Amino acid sequence: DGGITQSPKYLFRKEGQNVTLSCEQNLNHDAMYWYRQDPGQGLRLIYYSQIVNDFQKGDIAEGYSVSREKKESFPLTVTSAQKNPTAFYLCATSDSSGNTIYFGEGSWLTVV
Amino acid sequence: RKEVEQDPGPFNVPEGATVAFNCTYSNSASQSFFWYRQDCRKEPKLLMSVYSSGNEDGRFTAQLNRASQYISLLIRDSKLSDSATYLCVVTPEGYNKLIFGAGTRLAVHP
Numbered sequence: 298d299g300g301i302t303q304s305p306k307y308l309f310r311k312e313g314q315n316v317t318l319s320c321e322q323n324l325n326h327d328a329m330y331w332y333r334q335d336p337g338q339g340l341r342l343i344y345y346s347q348i349v350n351d352f353q354k355g356d357i358a359e360g361y362s363v364s365r366e367k368k369e370s371f372p373l374t375v376t377s378a379q380k381n382p383t384a385f386y387l388c389a390t391s392d393s394s395g396n397t398i399y400f401g402e403g404s405w406l407t408v409v
Numbered sequence: 410r411k412e413v414e415q416d417p418g419p420f421n422v423p424e425g426a427t428v429a430f431n432c433t434y435s436n437s438a439s440q441s442f443f444w445y446r447q448d449c450r451k452e453p454k455l456l457m458s459v460y461s462s463g464n465e466d467g468r469f470t471a472q473l474n475r476a477s478q479y480i481s482l483l484i485r486d487s488k489l490s491d492s493a494t495y496l497c498v499v500t501p502e503g504y505n506k507l508i509f510g511a512g513t514r515l516a517v518h519p
Contacts, residue, residue, distance in 0.1 A: 330506075339496065339509035339510050340496075341509075397458075398507055399455075
């Protein structure tokens with residue numbers, strides 16, 4: 298089944314702990330993205346990667362880290378430096394045109 | 410001023426109604442425009458691209474007004490299943506990232 302797989306779907310963590318959200322795709326897309334969505338707000342770009350072994354900060358990268366060791370995988374780590382990590386996290390990919398973006402089903406992170 | 414602005418709604422309309430949303434963008438050099446639909450607690454999905462000449466897909470019509478820097482989405486004959494949040498998305502010129510509006514919530518009732 299083709300697409301983008303994010304895991305876990307729901308994650309609860311204590312304050313001060315790092316957590317890693319997984320994103321795997323089998324669409325053979327070069328570009329991958331991580332967005333954060335808070336209630337009543339639009340999606341905000343955290344990090345993006347246009348090619349393996351390369352990634353750039355988005356608009357709200359502080360407190361997050363990523364890696365892109367394989368084309369299929371773009372994991373996001375939410376570190377303890379992120380002040381307010383509770384949110385809905387969306388991983389996405391885009392084809393070579395870069396104009397159409399496809400989303401995974403998202404991961405809900407709650408910090409207690 | 411936000412790069413992409415939408416009226417958050419909610420727009421509460423009866424089935425069969427025609428409803429229109431507008432979205433304004435601040436970067437006059439923006440080149441690509443889209444409408445995405447997002448259901449509650451789900452990921453956004455592409456509804457339609459917006460072309461300069463306007464385009465239609467069934468009950469949905471999208472239009473672009475570059476002079477006034479806004480795009481619109483018209484939904485005719487609203488169905489209960491149209492209830493969702495509609496996100497306006499813009500790609501600024503020379504910028505390969507998408508800028509999302511906060512969304513307009515539509516609630517269609519019987």
